[in-house]
Amino acid sequence: MTPADPAASGRLPHAFTTPGSSSFVDFLAGHAPDLLPGNRPLPVGDVQAPHGTTIVALTFDGGMVMAGDRRATMGSMIASREIEKVFPADEYSAVGIAGTAGLAVELVRLFQLELEHYEKIEGSLLSLDGKANRLSTMIRGNLGLAMQGLAVVPLFGGYDLDRHLGRIFSYDVTGGRYEEHDHHAVGSGSVFARGSLKKLWRPGMGSADAVRVAVEALVDAADDDSATGGPDSTRRIWPVVATVTEAGYLRVGDDELAAVAAASEERRRATHTDRGGAR
Amino acid sequence: MSMPFYVSPEQLMKDRADYARKGIARGRSVVVVQYDDGIAFATENASRALHKVSEIYDRIAFAAVGKYNEFENLRVAGVRYADLRGYSYDRVDVTARGLANAYAQTLGTVFTTESKPLEVELVVAEVGRTIDGDQIYRLAYDGSVTDEHGWVVMGGQAERLGAVVEEGWRPGMTLPQVLALAVRALGTPTDEGGPQRTLPAAQLEVAVLDRTRPRRAFRRLTGALLEDLLQA
Numbered sequence: 130m131t132p133a134d135p136a137a138s139g140r141l142p143h144a145f146t147t148p149g150s151s152s153f154v155d156f157l158a159g160h161a162p163d164l165l166p167g168n169r170p171l172p173v174g175d176v177q178a179p180h181g182t183t184i185v186a187l188t189f190d191g192g193m194v195m196a197g198d199r200r201a202t203m204g205s206m207i208a209s210r211e212i213e214k215v216f217p218a219d220e221y222s223a224v225g226i227a228g229t230a231g232l233a234v235e236l237v238r239l240f241q242l243e244l245e246h247y248e249k250i251e252g253s254l255l256s257l258d259g260k261a262n263r264l265s266t267m268i269r270g271n272l273g274l275a276m277q278g279l280a281v282v283p284l285f286g287g288y289d290l291d292r293h294l295g296r297i298f299s300y301d302v303t304g305g306r307y308e309e310h311d312h313h314a315v316g317s318g319s320v321f322a323r324g325s326l327k328k329l330w331r332p333g334m335g336s337a338d339a340v341r342v343a344v345e346a347l348v349d350a351a352d353d354d355s356a357t358g359g360p361d362s363t364r365r366i367w368p369v370v371a372t373v374t375e376a377g378y379l380r381v382g383d384d385e386l387a388a389v390a391a392a393s394e395e396r397r398r399a400t401h402t403d404r405g406g407a408r
Numbered sequence: 409m410s411m412p413f414y415v416s417p418e419q420l421m422k423d424r425a426d427y428a429r430k431g432i433a434r435g436r437s438v439v440v441v442q443y444d445d446g447i448a449f450a451t452e453n454a455s456r457a458l459h460k461v462s463e464i465y466d467r468i469a470f471a472a473v474g475k476y477n478e479f480e481n482l483r484v485a486g487v488r489y490a491d492l493r494g495y496s497y498d499r500v501d502v503t504a505r506g507l508a509n510a511y512a513q514t515l516g517t518v519f520t521t522e523s524k525p526l527e528v529e530l531v532v533a534e535v536g537r538t539i540d541g542d543q544i545y546r547l548a549y550d551g552s553v554t555d556e557h558g559w560v561v562m563g564g565q566a567e568r569l570g571a572v573v574e575e576g577w578r579p580g581m582t583l584p585q586v587l588a589l590a591v592r593a594l595g596t597p598t599d600e601g602g603p604q605r606t607l608p609a610a611q612l613e614v615a616v617l618d619r620t621r622p623r624r625a626f627r628r629l630t631g632a633l634l635e636d637l638l639q640a
Contacts, residue, residue, distance in 0.1 A: 138517040139517065141485050141514045145489060146485045146514075148481060153488075160492070238495070250484055252457070252459065252462075
């Protein structure tokens with residue numbers, strides 16, 4: 130009496146009603162594997178695609194802040210001035226991405242969905258470590274493309290609801306997951322941003338100070354790295370800055386960022402003497 | 409060789425329908441009511457973990473009565489259906505109508521082709537940007553769908569409770585008003601002339617699809633917040 134092909138009757142296929150998995154990625158792998166980023170045929174030869182650049186993250190008292198510049202480059206050309214590279218992964222975590230922009234944005238979309246899917250099916254949130262490990266698995270699935278030069282390197286951070294503090298995780302292209310202490314940066318301008326963070330980060334900072342330090346680090350990165358864009362006061366394009374605290378993910382408003390960027394520029398101008406080169 | 413008994417299709421379907429109806433009637437009722445800022449769901453459920461009302465997608469929720477394992481399975485299927493659709497197209501392309509159709513096909517196929525029908529009754533509701541955009545679909549065990557307006561009561565005491573809601577409901581009520589109405593309906597005595605029960609907040613499972621929320625409209629109302637709303 131059961132039809133040979135369940136889809137022919139119009140009912141939901143068996144993959145939908147199979148109990149057990151709370152993972153959307155696992156469901157896709159079984160039901161529609163062609164939709165998974167890692168399952169596509171690898172491109173042959175060199176692929177020219179926009180690259181996103183610098184992401185910084187640092188912890189403060191009661192949370193963490195993540196910030197990303199707005200530039201995407203393709204070779205020596207600026208592909209976009211207003212790309213966004215910092216996203217809410219869920220209510221209590223943020224993910225920032227450096228690397229091939231198209232793949233990275235798709236990865237973030239799938240990661241956001243993975244966390245929301247788990248939350249809806251299980252009725253509870255994944256632990257912060259659980260989220261970080263999930264992201265690790267998803268990056269590992271992209272290794273084939275990374276070998277072709279299309280790497281995606283995220284920075285993940287959030288508020289740990291069990292330990293009541295902000296935490297940061299970095300990744301390599303093979304999916305290796307490393308917990309960072311206090312602050313970290315990824316992307317082409319990360320060398321300069323890390324130097325800046327080391328000098329400016331202090332234990333026990335508040336969220337406003339942390340936002341200021343994050344913007345300073347991005348300005349320092351933009352100063353020395355051509356692929357990182359600084360605050361653009363002409364077009365009023367500011368970095369994407371978000372804080373994650375016990376109250377959840379909150380994107381810092383443009384007005385506050387304009388003030389922070391203006392104050393930073395003012396300080397730099399004040400230390401700039403006739404001989405130039407200061408700060 | 410023994411001959412199988414002949415059973416007419418009418419009798420077969422009637423037996424199955426009776427079987428499903430009996431199973432559903434054993435469970436407690438769920439009340440779904442529209443209010444000015446969204447759609448509210450209420451049921452008597454002391455469990456904090458085994459839900460009868462759940463989130464499916466940004467603006468879509470699911471409520472069920474009947475056998476837990478069967479509707480839980482359908483709920484998970486609905487979340488997968490919605491997430492897959494939203495991932496392949498866009499979040500705005502996930503609609504309650506599409507989901508209600510998928511459920512209707514599934515319930516209908518199981519009812520006619522499998523040895524036992526699903527003993528469940530479902531509501532799939534979607535909250536719109538305005539009150540005119542709200543959609544409430546009620547799905548029966550045999551796959552039949554009805555597009556409901558304003559309110560739905562399903563479960564064992566559906567008719568008796570429905571009469572209470574029908575009498576008290578009018579368009580544009582506020583959340584405390586509809587919750588008071590829903591709780592009064594749920595406390596209706598099962599027998600004629602029995603005492604009206606007053607259900608405390610701890611015995612209730614209440615959730616809303618709140619149209620004023622930016623993305624995910626679904627929210628559970630529990631604890632002190634629910635007590636405040638019930639006393640308002």
